[in-house]
Amino acid sequence: MADPEPPALILAPLGGDARALAKVIESTGTPSRTVADAAEFKAAVEEFGLENVLFVLVSQEGATQALGEALHRIAETEPDWSRLPTLFLIDDIKRPPPGYRILAAVEDTSSRIVLERPVAPAILRRIARTMAASRARQFRTKNLLDQLRREEERSAFLLRELRHRVRNSLAVMQSLFKMTARRAESVEELAESFGTRLRNLSDAHLRLAGSGEGAPTLQELVSDQVLPYAGERDRLDISGPEVWLSDKIAFDLALVIHELATNASKYGALSNETGRIEVDWTTDTETGELVLSWRERGGPSVSPPERRGLGSSLISSFLADGENKPETRYEPEGLVWTAHIPESDYWTSEPTAPGRLQESAHQDREPS
Incomplete structure (x- = not known):
């Protein structure tokens, strides 16, 4: 549903004036x-919010000192993009009412118009359209500023993420090299094995960036992100029915699995030669959610991090808006992470258009 159009506020204590002015303003297509x-x-400004008021029209009788003070506060506190258009309809410009005189202290008069009564409806309509157009340009400016702010925040996040991933990649490559070197019996074998692992790691990053073809299954997604760090396939145990995820959930989950695998290679089950990763998922028969679990076994003892970094925030924020938030436990056997994927974000038959649930998707589910 589209947002309602911002209204014009009409302050005219005399009922006949208020009705006549509202009729003229609404004839231009502007609600009042x-x-x-x-x-x-x-109270109306507080109800709508200043950013949702199109303009203000004030009659002679409504231009009291209290109104002037209210408009003066708005003029002093409104954001840089905003200049609330205000039209005064008064009896004598040479003897303005107190509400208008108070505004004379505000230097910026570009948003104020004063007309002597009576005013022809055609002129009033023309001015109303002009003020509405001026305010609409202000709203567009606000939207552009909001968009720039969001882009700046996103750029800052991506820069932090890039730095984080560069540090992680260097640490992971060092760990992979040490692990490969311990098992290699010659320089040639070391070069071949380490090169293979680097290629696998590169393929995982390409998958994460969406460079792969087609929609991967959940099993493929987990394998792509974990095997480059596990080195050996028998160190990763995956179990669960074949399912596909929506694009958004698949990308977010790939980031999380990548982060978990990176941490496991530095501190957890993949930091030695005997640890294992177990990933499984089942369907909750009551809620329809897909319950996904990551378990580390055979690694060094783990404990909660002393500070919450970008990686920890990424892991804990996955589907954090849902009723069942992700859970991270630091058990004696190793780290355990559990998430609940909503029924609307996965399906059991390959989608014809990746990332878009078909109307028949739920009909294709395996019976629970």
Whole structure:
């Protein structure tokens, strides 16, 4: 449903004036709200929010000192993108009402218009359209500023993520080299084995960036992200029915699995030669959710990190808005991570369009 159009606020204590002005304003396609005094005006601004008020129209009788003070506070506190257009309809420009005189202290008068009554409806409509267009440009400016702020935040996040991944990649390559060197019997074998692992690691990064073809199954997603760090296939045990994930969930989960595998290679079950990773998933028959578990076995003892870094935040934020939040446990046998994937984000038959659930997807589910 589209957001409602911002209204014009009409402050005209005399009922006949209020109805006549509202009729003219609404004939331009602009919704209006009439208020009787400064208190109702302030309540309306608070209700709609300043960013959702198109303009203000004030009659001679409504331009009280209390209203002038309210408009003065708005002028002093509104954000840089905003200049609330205000139209005063008064009896004598040479003797303005107190509400208008208070605003004279505000230097920026570009958003204020004063007309002597009576004003022809055609002129009032023309000015109303002009003020509405001016305010619409302000709203567009606000949207652009919000977009720039979001882009700056995203750029800052990506930069932090890049630094984090570079540090992780260097640590992982060092760990892979040490592990490969311990098993290699010659320089040639070391070069071949280490080169293979580096290629596998590169393939995993390409998959993570969406460079692969087709929609991978959950088993393929886990294998792609873990095997480059495990080195040997028998160190990764995967079990669960064949399922596909929506694009958004698949990408987010790949980031998490990649982070878990990276941490396991540095501190957990993949940091030695005997540890194993167990990944399994089952369907919760009551909720329909896919319950996914990551378990580390045979590695060194683990404990919660002393500080929460980017990696920990990434792992804990996966589907954190749902009712069943992800859970991380540091058990004596190794780290355990569990997540619940909503029924709407996975299916048991390969999608015809990756990332988009088909209407028949739920019909294709295996009976629970």
